[in-house]
Amino acid sequence: MKHLKSIFLIFVQIIYYVKNSSASFNLYLSPQEMQRHLGLQAELYYVQDNRINEYALNFTLLLPPKLNTLYFTWKNTDSQELPYSISVETSNRAAIPYPKLNISSSGSVPTSTQTFAVSVPCTETIDAEVLISININVTFPGNNVTKLHLSRRKTCINENLKPYASKNSLTFADSSSVFYIAVCCAVLLILVLGVLITIYYVTDKKNKVAKSSGTGPGTTTTTFLATLPRNSVNISSYASFRRMPSYSLLDERSKDLQERITDLTVQRCRIRLSSIILEGTFGRIYQGSYTNEEGNEDTVIIKTVADHASQIQISLLLQEGMAMYSLNHKNILSILRVSIEDHTAPFLLYPFNNYKNLKIFLQKCKVSSEGVHHTLTTQEVVHMALQIIKAMQYLHKRHLLHKDLAARNCVIDDSLNIQVADNALSRDLFPSDYHCLGDNENRPVKWLALESLLHKTFTPSSDVWSFGVLLWELTTLAQQPYIEIDPFEMAAYLKDGYRLAQPINCPDELFAVMAYCWAMSPEERPTFTQLHVFLQEFFAQLTKYV
Ligand SMILES: *[C@@H]1O[C@H](CO)[C@@H](O)[C@H](O)[C@H]1NC(C)=O
Ligand SMILES: *[C@@H]1O[C@H](CO)[C@@H](O)[C@H](O)[C@H]1NC(C)=O
Ligand SMILES: *[C@@H]1O[C@H](CO)[C@@H](O)[C@H](O)[C@H]1NC(C)=O
Ligand SMILES: *[C@@H]1O[C@H](CO)[C@@H](O)[C@H](O)[C@H]1NC(C)=O
Numbered sequence: 001m002k003h004l005k006s007i008f009l010i011f012v013q014i015i016y017y018v019k020n021s022s023a024s025f026n027l028y029l030s031p032q033e034m035q036r037h038l039g040l041q042a043e044l045y046y047v048q049d050n051r052i053n054e055y056a057l058n059f060t061l062l063l064p065p066k067l068n069t070l071y072f073t074w075k076n077t078d079s080q081e082l083p084y085s086i087s088v089e090t091s092n093r094a095a096i097p098y099p100k101l102n103i104s105s106s107g108s109v110p111t112s113t114q115t116f117a118v119s120v121p122c123t124e125t126i127d128a129e130v131l132i133s134i135n136i137n138v139t140f141p142g143n144n145v146t147k148l149h150l151s152r153r154k155t156c157i158n159e160n161l162k163p164y165a166s167k168n169s170l171t172f173a174d175s176s177s178v179f180y181i182a183v184c185c186a187v188l189l190i191l192v193l194g195v196l197i198t199i200y201y202v203t204d205k206k207n208k209v210a211k212s213s214g215t216g217p218g219t220t221t222t223t224f225l226a227t228l229p230r231n232s233v234n235i236s237s238y239a240s241f242r243r244m245p246s247y248s249l250l251d252e253r254s255k256d257l258q259e260r261i262t263d264l265t266v267q268r269c270r271i272r273l274s275s276i277i278l279e280g281t282f283g284r285i286y287q288g289s290y291t292n293e294e295g296n297e298d299t300v301i302i303k304t305v306a307d308h309a310s311q312i313q314i315s316l317l318l319q320e321g322m323a324m325y326s327l328n329h330k331n332i333l334s335i336l337r338v339s340i341e342d343h344t345a346p347f348l349l350y351p352f353n354n355y356k357n358l359k360i361f362l363q364k365c366k367v368s369s370e371g372v373h374h375t376l377t378t379q380e381v382v383h384m385a386l387q388i389i390k391a392m393q394y395l396h397k398r399h400l401l402h403k404d405l406a407a408r409n410c411v412i413d414d415s416l417n418i419q420v421a422d423n424a425l426s427r428d429l430f431p432s433d434y435h436c437l438g439d440n441e442n443r444p445v446k447w448l449a450l451e452s453l454l455h456k457t458f459t460p461s462s463d464v465w466s467f468g469v470l471l472w473e474l475t476t477l478a479q480q481p482y483i484e485i486d487p488f489e490m491a492a493y494l495k496d497g498y499r500l501a502q503p504i505n506c507p508d509e510l511f512a513v514m515a516y517c518w519a520m521s522p523e524e525r526p527t528f529t530q531l532h533v534f535l536q537e538f539f540a541q542l543t544k545y546v
Contacts, residue, residue, distance in 0.1 A: 122156035280428035355411035362478035435487035461522035468517025
């Protein structure tokens with residue numbers, strides 16, 4: 001997620017000049033390379049003449065698992081010789097053991113345009129998120145060394161691993177592509193937003209510069225992306241309310257991506273906010289309406305942020321809101337539309353269907369003092385749990401992990417129909433469910449499996465753990481789990497074998513399911529398929545006696 005922080009900033013750069021020297025060189029990603037990464041026809045300069053684009057350098061691009069080679073283009077634009085040394089490192093030698101370069105590790109920056117390749121193939125024997133660092137030192141005359149540090153993040157997938165007990169022979173390859181596409185959609189949206197913000201910023205800046213006249217020596221503001229993607233600018237003008245495309249065409253990634261963005265985007269004028277449902281410090285959930293091109297009006301839920309939200313908050317909203325993109329299951333709340341417009345926060349639209357937030361629904365059950373006291377029966381709890389299991393089976397079949405399964409991220413209607421939703425804005429709307437363990441990352445500590453807490457590893461089994469906590473929430477009407485435990489102590493507490501206690505009135509069978517979900521070792525936890533079979537049987541037994 002961190003890589004998103006700087007993405008807006010690519011477009012607006014404060015540039016500093018490499019030392020006082022007449023020598024200069026360029027280092028950039030060619031338009032073809034940018035097309036491959038982000039679906040944009042543009043060049044991205046890391047160094048242009050002797051100016052360094054620090055924001056672009058700091059930005060960690062996310063690579064799809066199948067992308068094994070990175071290309072960089074460079075050229076010495078002056079007559080002076082520029083010695084360089086280059087090295088490539090990976091954070092996980094087991095996942096990417098041999099990063100390779102097709103230029104020598106030291107030499108002189110060529111005086112004609114050269115493209116060099118960095119190959120970073122995964123071994124495909126372990127699942128890992130690997131950080132790739134490319135370090136280049138360029139020595140300017142006078143022994144001034146400029147150090148450039150480029151980073152990429154790549155998700156390696158274990159092709160042999162079959163974490164499912166079932167016999168389906170799905171491969172992880174599509175899953176990662178799907179995941180990548182989801183992430184890329186988010187990135188692209190953010191890029192689009194970034195372009196708009198830049199336009200705004202640059203205009204704003206120009207006015208300021210005109211007034212104050214003259215910037216500091218050696219500092220200037222410029223836009224490095226020479227050509228803007230045409231699609232992004234007039235994206236909203238021809239979006240229609242079509243069904244979302246299926247997952248075919250995975251190989252035409254970038255083209256497909258732009259189509260997908262185009263498909264989801266709608267004009268702001270078609271959306272009307274009517275009432276606020278939930279409000280955080282910056283996050284807002286509204287009820288409103290969306291009028292499609294045929295003039296039909298649908299009630300929708302709109303997730304957005306307030307004007308004072310930061311760009312990081314906006315990018316998180318987009319990234320997380322796109323996680324459930326293009327899914328079609330009755331127990332999943334899939335994003336319907338997105339509206340991104342100049343100078344305003346994006347709107348994420350979801351179908352309404354009279355759904356409410358599950359956590360708030362459960363809490364209301366508990367405190368309803370006005371006579372209509374509603375407690376959930378075991379049967380109702382199991383019925384709810386089964387729907388969540390179905391949603392999770394669907395997600396896992398598509399090789400998508402939820403990573404934040406909890407009552408707050410589900411919605412429910414009056415007939416107890418449940419949908420699993422994404423976690424966009426949950427950190428803000430349910431701040432007491434998230435904790436920061438000193439690493440700037442706000443995580444749902446008390447819902448996380450031990451291995452996710454310790455090593456940030458996520459698997460279908462870690463979703464099963466969270467499901468166990470969600471089941472506990474259902475049976476306690478959304479009490480806070482481990483309320484007495486300090487978040488910093490959680491890992492030690494779980495390692496010592498402590499778990500959540502059996503709720504009052506919770507049948508042993510249900511508690512056994514939860515405890516099973518919290519097995520220390522991920523392999524010992526049940527799969528959602530097994531949970532489905534077990535709870536289905538339990539449900540049948542319950543209905544027999546009623
Ligand atoms: C880039 O990263 C370096 C080191 O992490 C930091 O010192 C610098 O301020 C960053 N620059 C920008 C423009 O974010
Ligand atoms: C660049 O220079 C630093 C010291 O200034 C050194 O530690 C590093 O290994 C060099 N990197 C390369 C790629 O040569
Ligand atoms: C490195 O490989 C790429 C493509 O494989 C090629 O275009 C480029 O010319 C190569 N560069 C060198 C210096 O061999
Ligand atoms: C090298 O860098 C130093 C300070 O960064 C500067 O004072 C000096 O002029 C530079 N030398 C040359 C030859 O550019």
